[in-house]
Amino acid sequence: MKRTTRLAATFTAICLAANVAGHARAETLSETYRVTRANDVEFQKIAPFKVFDNLYHVGPGYVGVWLIPTTAGIIMIDSAQEPYVDFVMDNVKNVGFDLKDIKYIMLSHGHLDHFGGSARIQEASGARVVALDEDWKMIEDAGARPGRNGGPSPRVPKRDMVVKDGDTLTLGNTTMKLYHHPGHTPGVLSGEFTVFDNGKPHKALWQGGGGSRGGLAAAEQAVETTNRIAAMPGIEVLVMIHS
Numbered sequence: 001m002k003r004t005t006r007l008a009a010t011f012t013a014i015c016l017a018a019n020v021a022g023h024a025r026a027e028t029l030s031e032t033y034r035v036t037r038a039n040d041v042e043f044q045k046i047a048p049f050k051v052f053d054n055l056y057h058v059g060p061g062y063v064g065v066w067l068i069p070t071t072a073g074i075i076m077i078d079s080a081q082e083p084y085v086d087f088v089m090d091n092v093k094n095v096g097f098d099l100k101d102i103k104y105i106m107l108s109h110g111h112l113d114h115f116g117g118s119a120r121i122q123e124a125s126g127a128r129v130v131a132l133d134e135d136w137k138m139i140e141d142a143g144a145r146p147g148r149n150g151g152p153s154p155r156v157p158k159r160d161m162v163v164k165d166g167d168t169l170t171l172g173n174t175t176m177k178l179y180h181h182p183g184h185t186p187g188v189l190s191g192e193f194t195v196f197d198n199g200k201p202h203k204a205l206w207q208g209g210g211g212s213r214g215g216l217a218a219a220e221q222a223v224e225t226t227n228r229i230a231a232m233p234g235i236e237v238l239v240m241i242h243s
């Protein structure tokens with residue numbers, strides 16, 4: 001009996017400690033940007049920054065927009081969404097580039113937070129917009145449906161450049177090998193390229209979307225995608241599409 005009481009007391013103490021620890025756990029910066037302050041527009045407007053010789057972050061806090069400058073212009077990855085599109089375009093200028101330098105806008109997948117700015121940025125730059133067939137369909141569907149809370153449909157880019165698994169995209173001195181990595185959506189696009197740190201090359205993978213959506217079939221695709229990525233040799237840098 002005594003032993004049982006002691007065990008119960010210990011159990012309670014552990015539960016309390018776990019509870020306290022649960023409350024005390026500091027929120028990660030990613031949680032702050034993606035959850036707690038997801039709608040705090042001014043908070044999201046972080047200064048652009050350079051990560052490698054040829055990689056800049058120009059997006060808001062919760063979703064990545066990346067620039068890969070080459071000898072023949074810029075490859076942009078994703079485009080954020082309103083109300084951040086002017087902010088993203090200003091950031092491109094603030095890190096020293098011209099919007100007209102953007103030659104390709106690569107869309108990681110067909111969710112609005114990634115493609116939402118692409119129509120306007122394409123208009124300002126003349127860039128080609130690149131996605132896989134499956135997610136061009138998603139983008140077209142999004143443009144045909146009413147927006148959130150019955151608002152107007154989002155502005156979507158017209159189907160432009162369609163790529164597939166195994167294609168390569170070359171701009172100037174940069175070649176990106178493209179992958180179809182379904183799971184998060186049917187047409188997640190990823191790209192393998194080289195980043196340089198003070199001239200030293202590192203193999204990088206921009207991965208177009210992780211967590212699966214859409215039931216068991218999508219989850220199985222996500223597992224297969226994860227295994228494919230795990231088997232890719234020599235990747236040193238993962239370029240994230242969210243904070």
Ligand SMILES: [Zn+2]
Nearest residue numbers: 109111184209
């Ligand atoms: Zn998504």
